[in-house]
Amino acid sequence: MIRIFDDPTSVAVAAAGLFAEAAAAAMQSKGSFCAALSGGSTPRRLYEELAKQPWRDQIAWEKVFLFWGDERYVAPTDPLSNQKMTHEALLDHVPIPPANLFPIPFAASAGESASLYETTLRTFFGAGPRFDLMLLGLGADGHTASLFPGTAALAETNRWVCPCRPQGTGPDRITLTFPVINRSAAILFLVTGQDKAPVIEAVLDKKNNQAALPVQQVQPVQGQITWFLDKMAAGHLSPA
Ligand code: 6PG
Known part of the structure; x- marks a missing residue:
């Protein structure tokens, strides 16, 4: 499903509604809601919406369990940290128990952070990870989470979490892998x-003459993908 909104704020408001609905549905069917969060500017707006009314009081935060889809290999106090951003935008403002938060740890190396996080996931989920909702973004180069073009993490079939080195500058990353992402019950791209119009056209209008983009490996086994775009990102899509 693809929905196009006027601007990033409208995307965030609608995404907050979807998050709350998914949470209520999961809580009703199994007593808890388990989501994987993404980094980036658009999710930040979503987190700020969730920290406001009505969601701050309406969501049963004590039944919400939050994980991160990816992280930069930096200290949790670093301005680049997704965990820090989420705290500032959302977690410091809602009554979610600290024990319900599962940030990606900052260990001695990105590889160690990844294996510790894998253990955390395996302890929580047992044999099969299944997020009720996985939030994802999309880079202009087709990356999603921290699954970048040309990296070994794209071919991972075994590990649930991988370290990854994006091209160019910037810290190493730690990312969930496609075997985990594709087991999600629902995936929401924001x-x-x-700058995203060409890649959105390539992915959603299937006008992709280049090598396959990482995001095209998002193919849930038994789950739904929803795309929330603003007009700018949808600017190259053919009219429906
Ligand atoms: C991150 C995410 C990354 C992000 C895209 C899009 O932590 O930055 O891993 O995949 O979602 O780069 O980011 P924007 O929404 O900020 O453009």
Whole structure:
């Protein structure tokens, strides 16, 4: 499903509604809601919405369990940390128990952070990870989470969490892998801004003459993908 909104704020408001609905449905069917969060500017707006009313009081935060889909290999106090951003935008403002938060740890190396996080996931989920909702973004180069073009993490079939080194500058990353992502019950992509229009066209209008993009490996085994775009990101899509 693809929905196009006027601007990033409208995307965030609608995404907060979807998050709350998914949470209520999961809590009703199994007593808890388990989501994987993404980094980036659009999710930040979503987290700020969730920290406001009505969601701050309406969501049963004590039944919400939060994981991160990816992280930069930096200390949790670093401005680049997704965990820090989520705390500032959401977690410091809602009554979620600290024990319900599962951030990616900052260990001695990105590889060690990844294996510790894998253990955390395996302890929580047992044999099969299944997020009720996985939030994802999309980079102009087709990356999602921290699954970048040309990296070994794209071919991972065994590990649930991998370290990864994006091209160019910037810290190493730790990312969930496709075997975990594709077991999610629901995936919500939030994509805004004009710089995303070409990649959105390539992925959703299937006008992709280049090598396959990482995001095209998002193919849930038994789950739904929803795309929330703003007009700018949807600017190259053919009219429905
Ligand atoms: C991150 C995410 C990354 C992000 C995209 C899009 O932590 O940055 O891993 O995949 O979702 O790069 O980011 P924007 O929404 O900020 O453009």
